[in-house]
Amino acid sequence: MKLERVELSPVRYRLRSTLGSARAPLRERQGVRVRVRDEDGRSALGEALPLASAGTEALARTRSALGAAAGALRGASGELDELLDGIEARWPDAPAARCALDSALHELEARRLGLPVAGLLGTDPRTKVAVNALLGSGEFETVLARARDFVARGYETLKLKLGVDPPRADLERVARLRAELGPSIRLRLDPNGAWPVPAAREMLERLAPLEVELVELPLPASVWRQLRRLADDSPVPLAADECLALPEARRALADGDLTPLAVLKPMVLGGLRAAARLAERASAAGVRCFATTTLEGPAGTAAALQLAAAVCDPELACGLAGPEAVEAAFPAWLTPRRGRLRPGAAEGFGEGGAA
Ligand SMILES: [Mg+2]
Incomplete structure (x- = not known):
């Protein structure tokens, strides 16, 4: 696949009720939405909603990693696995940011092949x-x-x-x-x-x-x-x-x-x-x-x-x-x-x- 560009937008969801647990109470989720476009006009989405208490990076790191990724992936090309290998190597400390990119790239590949992502x-x-x-x-x-x-x-x-x-x-x-x-x-x-x-x-x-x-x-x-x-x-x-x-x-x-x-x-x-x-x-x-x-x-x-x-x-x-x-x-x-x-x-x- 050849990527044309990666677009980022902030995303924020309120929870229907505050989730109490042994961790801090959770009232909302904040993160970054990622849209990836390929040169054939297809597009796909992923979202990064970090939760540091669950083991992800903090939101600031998600944002900085995705900001860098949006620049680095513009015009990038390769097989799905090659692109994912590059993302893993470059942002090992940002699993939520990687999740958004990985999900969007899987969806893009699935669309290209006419398969469900599960396939x-x-x-x-x-x-x-x-x-x-x-x-x-x-x-x-x-x-x-x-x-x-x-x-x-x-x-x-x-x-x-x-x-x-x-x-x-x-x-x-x-x-x-x-x-x-x-x-x-x-x-x-x-x-x-x-x-x-x-x-x-x-x-x-x-x-x-x-x-x-x-x-x-x-x-x-x-x-x-x-x-x-x-x-x-x-x-x-x-x-x-x-x-x-x-x-x-x-x-x-x-x-x-x-x-x-x-x-x-x-x-x-x-x-x-x-x-x-x-x-x-x-x-x-x-x-x-x-x-x-x-x-x-x-x-x-x-x-x-x-x-x-x-x-x-x-x-x-x-x-x-x-x-x-x-x-x-x-x-x-x-x-x-x-x-x-x-x-x-x-x-x-x-x-x-x-x-
Ligand atoms: Mg659990």
Whole structure:
């Protein structure tokens, strides 16, 4: 492909409600929208929505990297992989910026070849992807009302943020939610690395009778080396998440030496190619992967959906219910129906545009 130019514009999305978690409360998402045009008049979109607490660069770095990339890629030509190799080598410290460029270039290549993006990432893309709804934290009654609404609309997997309150209160919250919702709903928990090792061990033991589907990163990302032992002993399956921003943790995952499950965020991993390659190696080692966004708009969500369709475990719901959480002009095909999305209905990453 030969690129004509790369256009940048700021993007900002408000969240439908403040997302409380063990990290700082999140009220909005800010980033950069990237439009790439080729010499044949095709164009494609990507978005960079950095979230430093999830392991990306800070917004200022995203902006400076993309500013430099827009200049460097004007008139650039080469195979998709060559262009992506160059981007990876030049901006290794800016995964969100790389994600936007990588997504847009994948979409451009897919358009050129008349394929879905998932067809570039995997050999047998799925036609349906189950998605989970996000409950956040907050007052129990509010969380329960949201959970009931999601269940009534067909979601089968709900994700609850933990780690804001002390472990005892978290435990009580999960037990009440399980009692209210009954046994058929899959409950996924995310303490975002809030628990020290002894507290994590105790929590996992106590959560086991509550039939929790999985727990995302229980320990701080900085002590990821202790995850393997914790996961081996845990009665609840553990998923690596924020720690996958670290190359060594990614290598351990790919070698089957970390956790049995993994959350793949293209925004943190530096784009679709990096995420798909990690999924391929980890899956070969027996790790089951699912994809999520970092709460993104239509372009980021559409890109992550293509990744999910291509490489993720069909039994695990993905965190792609963007319209439930983010105020943006999501197209109808990115709005989950009965807790599912159909990647084949995709009409390009940017269809619907940003709010
Ligand atoms: Mg997580």
